Amino acid sequence: GAVVSQHPSWVICKSGTSVKIECRSLDFQATTMFWYRQFPKQSLMLMATSNEGSKATYEQGVEKDKFLINHASLTLSTLTVTSAHPEDSSFYICSAIFRSLSGNTIYFGEGSWLTVV
């Protein structure tokens, strides 16, 4: 069945460095992917919508220069956290729209834990 895979599952980086998280759709092409951030015991917060071949659409309050999103192919979107700071530590999740004749389904990746030290 349709699956979305994220990598890495967890990453620790030093303050001031950049880190990239990959989101891949397996067995299907995803023209639209989403990136979320989630703090403990809170719901998912949409950061941006990633469209293949075009610029991502960022939600209000999300710094586009800090959270770089690239959706260069129909199966891969990447989120790069630039100049990371400890407050960027969080659980980042991606999702992708699986479109079929019977309707759309949104599948999520396993999530990526980012810790900035």
Place this chain on the structure above:
Amino acid sequence: EDQVTQSPEALRLQEGESSSLNCSYTVSGLRGLFWYRQDPGKGPEFLFTLYSAGEEKEKERLKATLTKKESFLHITAPKPEDSATYLCAVQAWDDKIIFGKGTRLHILP
């Protein structure tokens, strides 16, 4: 404004005690309503998609229903392993996905 409200925020049930979770929504052009289960530290796991009022779907002890204003996730005779946060989301006409804050379900053995 597109909005999704889930209730209750938290629910504690005894094993075998059936109940329902509610998801009320207002959205411009509903393309789909989704239910997910999320365990701590993991990504949401897809459960159901509902597309139109009157639709129902079942999976093991779970049954999801949809009206024009809300969706219910019915849990029949739950087990401790059903403990999780259940998320509801709607997809608007422009593909935007709006999530509720979730219901934290705890099933006591």
